[in-house]
Amino acid sequence: MTKAHFGLVGLGVMGENLVLNAERNGFSSVVYNRTYSKTEAFLNGRGAGKNISGAIDLRDFVAQLERPRRILMMVKAGTATDAVINQISPFLEEGDLLIDGGNSLFSDTERRVADLESKSFGYIGMGVSGGAKGALEGPSMMPGGTKVSYQAIESLLTKMAAQVEDGPCVTYIGPGGSGHFVKTVHNGIEYGIEQILAEGYDLMKRVCGMTCDEISTVFENWNKTEELSSYLVEITEICLRTKDPEDGSDLVEKIMDKAGQKGTGLWTVVSALQLGASVPTIYASLNGRVMSSMKQQRELAETILGKPNVKTTDLGSLSDGMAPIMDAVVLSTIASYAQGMEILRLASLEYNYNLNMTSIAQIWKGGCIIRSTLLNRIQDAYHQNPELPNLLIDPWFASQIQQRLAGLTKVVSIAAQSGIPVPCFSSTLDYINSYRTSRLPQNLVQAMRDCFGSHTYERIDKSGSFHTEWVD
Numbered sequence: 001m002t003k004a005h006f007g008l009v010g011l012g013v014m015g016e017n018l019v020l021n022a023e024r025n026g027f028s029s030v031v032y033n034r035t036y037s038k039t040e041a042f043l044n045g046r047g048a049g050k051n052i053s054g055a056i057d058l059r060d061f062v063a064q065l066e067r068p069r070r071i072l073m074m075v076k077a078g079t080a081t082d083a084v085i086n087q088i089s090p091f092l093e094e095g096d097l098l099i100d101g102g103n104s105l106f107s108d109t110e111r112r113v114a115d116l117e118s119k120s121f122g123y124i125g126m127g128v129s130g131g132a133k134g135a136l137e138g139p140s141m142m143p144g145g146t147k148v149s150y151q152a153i154e155s156l157l158t159k160m161a162a163q164v165e166d167g168p169c170v171t172y173i174g175p176g177g178s179g180h181f182v183k184t185v186h187n188g189i190e191y192g193i194e195q196i197l198a199e200g201y202d203l204m205k206r207v208c209g210m211t212c213d214e215i216s217t218v219f220e221n222w223n224k225t226e227e228l229s230s231y232l233v234e235i236t237e238i239c240l241r242t243k244d245p246e247d248g249s250d251l252v253e254k255i256m257d258k259a260g261q262k263g264t265g266l267w268t269v270v271s272a273l274q275l276g277a278s279v280p281t282i283y284a285s286l287n288g289r290v291m292s293s294m295k296q297q298r299e300l301a302e303t304i305l306g307k308p309n310v311k312t313t314d315l316g317s318l319s320d321g322m323a324p325i326m327d328a329v330v331l332s333t334i335a336s337y338a339q340g341m342e343i344l345r346l347a348s349l350e351y352n353y354n355l356n357m358t359s360i361a362q363i364w365k366g367g368c369i370i371r372s373t374l375l376n377r378i379q380d381a382y383h384q385n386p387e388l389p390n391l392l393i394d395p396w397f398a399s400q401i402q403q404r405l406a407g408l409t410k411v412v413s414i415a416a417q418s419g420i421p422v423p424c425f426s427s428t429l430d431y432i433n434s435y436r437t438s439r440l441p442q443n444l445v446q447a448m449r450d451c452f453g454s455h456t457y458e459r460i461d462k463s464g465s466f467h468t469e470w471v472d
């Protein structure tokens, strides 16, 4: 019997779509799912008539694969991934390769790579982005592990990935857990942009009194601009235009204002704090979700503290694309990417990932959730200067800040006067203002620390470490 090129464990939506993608690209496949009925349903349904077979158990699954085996696991991150690795390992042989395509915590991947590679198996931790549609039609993929292991699946991934004008949206990211680390940061940026777009919508609705259809038109127009053309802006337009089939009203207004999360945004912020990266816009988006989930408390607080008194104010018009709000959205989106890239820069140094920022920007240009035309500029910025400390000081991004800072400032100030929370916009404004201030007030913080705890301080007029007996 001819053996299959590729194996998949886990027939969730992502798994199904990825195996269909692999098969479409000429890789005969075998699938395994913990419950065999699911495998049968897939083989009789979407998998019917394709070069895909099913396996009843893991021994049978492994036996159906050509060597070295290439096995993609699409199972829940955490203990379920460890369980599959433990169950399948006894059947593997030297050189066989396991690929984890879930949203795993990068430190788990670090451990698994070390463990599996020490047993002469290959292990790749691979971020996969693009949702169900991307998985089927071409995702962006972020594989990390040893270069040798990556080479064993390079031809497969290159064909499966989304294609953009300068190549497929997949590249070797780096060693260990770097692939999952980069995917985690991708998600942190995703959280940021989602919250930024939600803040823009809220202001247009509450400060400008616009309808969902009008706001949707603004997003449609923004999506035609170089600065904002992106997948998330595109789907925001769709979300705002969609009606509730039950009564024809705006569906988005019927949705409970509580945003959940599966962990990657939190991991991004935790990693940033551990690495000493400043990520206020991304953190604000995470906190926005946390605050949104405190629905009952917010309802109570509204009755005690009183609702903010929103004043209808001019914040641009449809014809100028709501210019100040667009300024706020553009700069906050730039800040979200800049902060994500800053985490990657520091992680690359700390964990020796040797990340290539230009390549990462390139593979995010297609297939993934944060794909946008702005990534061309990000790619250019790192191409010009691979050591760029922060995107904000690249000439093109700096000129965006100069042009749009007044708009962002106006938006934050009007939102504050109206009592409307704009956590990402206001954090971005503070981020930019802090970053462009060469002398911040932390001299006083240092004085206090030395005053109560003899923590010492440096001086600007002479070198060394100083302590003062502060007089109380």
Ligand code: 6PG
Pocket (backbone or CB within 6 Å): 103, 128, 129, 130, 131, 187, 190, 260, 261, 262, 263, 264, 265, 368, 369
């Ligand atoms: C993607 C997405 C996806 C991710 C969720 C984040 O790139 O396709 O990032 O992988 O898991 O969108 O989910 P939460 O918002 O639920 O944390």
